[in-house]
Amino acid sequence: MRIHHWNWKRLISILLSTAAAVSLVLSAAVPASADDKLDELLKQKQEYQKQLEEINQQIADNESNRADAEEQKQLLEQQQSVITSQIDLITAQKNDVNQQITAKQQEIDQKQADIDAKQADIDQRWSDFKLRMKAMQQLNDGGSIALLSAATNLYELLSFQQTLEDIYSKDEEVLAELDAEYNDLNNQKQDLENDKAELESNLATLSDLGDQLDSKNQELKASIQEQDATISESEALAQSLTEEQKKIQAAATEAENAYDSYLQSQIKQYGTSVQIHCSLDFINPLNSYKYISCYFGDGGHGGTDFAAPGGTDIHAMADGVVTNATYHYSYGYYVMIYHGTADDGNSYATLYAHMNSQPLVSVGQTVSKGELIGHVGTTGNSTGNHLHLEMRVNGVRVSVLPYISY
Template identity: 55%
Template structure:
């Protein structure tokens, strides 16, 4: 026999149930909100630490590039200096040779001048003798040559005297002309030698000018080399400072990552009491893929990357409960699944990252092995379409490739 309830009692029970549902929903919603806030806070801390580390690494790369550029410039300057030093050596040899040629030419000029002087003295001597003879002839017989001619007693004497005087005069004139011609020829030769010397001196001046320019260029290059040495020294000093900053930033990032990992593990722990048994019979996360683009542990890599086309389906590798299905700055859209415990009590969980869009499953949802949980993409910190697959045993990262077929 059923007990009949009064309308008032029914209304009271209904009201109580409604309040209970509201309270339950409110508590559940508040818990999820707090969890999401905590995860967002930890993600933000890790992202800030990551950005700080990347900024320092960018500075390190820039500093290394500046140092490499300075070293390249220094090498170029040293090569140019070596070439210029060789050119200066050759120029100095040329200058020395030209100077020797100038000195030799000056000796020739001096010798030619001596010959000119001798010829001039010979001319002067001949000219003085000529003048003396003319003077002597003018003083002969009280009237010089006229008196001498007038003393002739016959035509023969007259012609002989006149012819003799003309011969003396012509001979003197001829000799003077010959000497003068020889002197002028010597003067011409001397002028030619002086012109040749002038050309050599001009050549010497040009070589010395080139040498001066090369010396100046060499000094500039040596100054540039010193500047590059300074830049290299500064880069070395900066590298030490940046290395210390990078180490500190890496510690901060490791700490933030550890805190986020602890949070993710705590999300798994929420479902650790669920009666899930992990058979360890894992299936592939992808039906096919192009190649493994990054292996576990490379450069601190947390998982295994499988390059695959965009929108390739991603499968749960085993039965489990979704503990996270959200967005992370590094993982992009990702899903984390708790797979339960094995016979020895060890817990297993997997994480699938860089999905092209919001996961098709949600936190708290049960999934089965081979169920589609999302699709391959390149969201978050990614440079191409691929699946980033992580696996943890007892909350510790392991190489998923050792457990999951691929």
């Protein structure tokens, strides 16, 4: 028996709200236990879904923390690389300055040797000069008079006197030159020592800077170790959370299946008196899309994927009642609609997955063909914006393409 479109939608809505209301529509009252059972299964399903959402949030937060730690570690390693390069440069400069100091000390030592040699030369010259002066003094004391008396003419007398004066002048000149050379060598040595002192000052500055860089490098090393510890803890926590997620997901799936099965049984039970009819007049849920990115059956794929921009409207393919409108770890945000039984005796349902946010419809709500139920997204196990669309006949997934235009 086929009923008016408005009647069956109202019937399903009433069935999913309260058993008492159903009794006003149906000739036979729905047992209170059936409604309680449905509520119990729904609460159980929602509780597991809540746990799943919480652990998914923990996984997302943990992944965010790990990503932050890895990003921070990368920044620290970049800073450490810069610091290490600066330390290498400072070390090379210190080595160069040390070599210059060594070379300068060698020049100073050589200059000191030159000074010592010059001093020895001066001492020897001075000793010779004193001997000559002593000899000339002796001549003045008597010997010179005899020599002067031996002169046969004025020329010899003047020549002898000039010779004595020349010897004295030459000695004075040589001693003056030696003294000037000695002073010059000392000045050169002082310049070298000043240069060395400046190099040693530069070396001290470089050493201080190197110590500061070493200290900063140690701080960075400690910070990197902290980030490594955070990453390791995050990875361990991720593994633990994933295991817990699997357990909760298994329980959630079991609760969801129990709820779906019981809901379907109730719908079928009351369908014996008033049949919910499916016209098989399905429409494409998307007004437009880019292309089909994955077909039903490809690699065991249970639906057909329509690539479309994020936010694209998703419409109900036919009249029906919403049996699921929630979040699933694989489907992401999704909606499932039961469309009733067609003339061929088969029951039909459709599923719309990876919506960008909470669906626009709720469980138990009746929807009309073309009604907006959500928007295209990439939530759950998805690698890009698309609609994962499933057709289920008697609960078995089949390709949706034979039922729609595409």
